[in-house]
Amino acid sequence: MSYSAAEISALATKAARGAGAPPEQAARFGRASVVHLAQNRAVEMLTDALDALPGGVILWAPLAVDRALSSLADDPAGARVEARGHPALVQSYLEASPHGIVIERVDTDAFDISVTAAATGTSVPPVRLSDCDRCIAVMTTLAARTFVPESAASRLGGAGAGLTDND
Template sequence: MSYSANEIAALAQKAARGAGFPPQQAQVFGAATVQFLAGGGEAQALLDALADPADSPILRLPLLVEDIQRAVGLAGPQITLTLQPGDEALAPAYARLAAVPITRAEVGQSEDGLPQLCLETDPNRDRAAPLPPRIEASAPLVDHLSILAARTYVPASDSSRSAGAGAGDIDND
C-alpha cells in the first residue's frame, strides 16, 4: 500500500512511543522511517529496531545526525563514522536527516570489522532530494506499527471521557 510521508512518520512515531521509546527519539525515528522506506529499505529492520527499547538504533542514531553536522565542518565533504553493530540498516536513513546535503551514504566495515558509515556531501547542492509523493509500506509493517501505536491511546471509559478524551457531545452530530 502507499501512504503519504506524513502518515508514515506519524504512525512510526506513535509506534515507537507505544514500544517504550522516549518522545524525542520516537519523533526522529518517524522521520527516519520515511527516509528508510522511500529508499527501498526492508521492513524487518524497522521491526527489529522497535523490538528492544533498552538497546536499539532508535536510541543511538539521533546522535549520528548531530555527529554528521559537526564532522562536515571539521573533516570536509567526505566523512567516515563508526557505527554500533546493529545500526547499519537504519544509519543511512538517519544520516539523510542531517542538515547537510548528502550525495552518498554507504555502510561498510573498518579494518577491525566494525561497521562504518561513509558519507559524501556537496555544499553546492540542495540539502535533500525530494521524497516521492507516496511511500510504499507493506501491510504487515503497517499492522505491526498500528498495534504498537494503539498502546498510546487512552482507553475508552467514563472516567477518561469525563477528563476530556474523545469527541464531545457537540462534536458528534
C-alpha cells in the same frame, strides 16, 4: 495498499512513542522510516528497531548522526558514523537529517559509515509508499499504546473533559 509519506512518518513516530522511545528520537525514527521505505530497504529493519525499544538503534542513531554532521561542519572532507551493525537504517537516518545535508557518498560496512557532504539542500520525500503492510500492522499496534481508552477511570484521571460536559 499505498500510504503517503506523511502517514508513514506519523505512524512510525507514534509507534516508536508507544514502544517507549523519547519524543525526539521517535520523531527522527518517523522521518528515517519514510526514507528507508522510499529507498526500498528491508522493512524488517524498522520492525526490529521497534522491537528493540526501549533500547537499540532508535535511541542511539540520532545522536550518532548528529555527532557526524557536527564533524562535517568542521571538516567537509568527511565524517564517520557508528553503525553498530545497522548500516542501512543509520544511512536512512543520515538521509532524513533535518539539517539539510545532501549526502554525496556513503561507504558502509557493518560497524561504520563514512560520509562526505556535497552541499546543503533539501530532499523531497516520495508521494506514495507501498509494500509495507506488515510493518504498518506492527506500527499500528504500537501506536495504539499512545491512546488513552475512554472509561470512567480515565475521565476521573483527567483525560478529556473529565466528568463534566461543557457542550
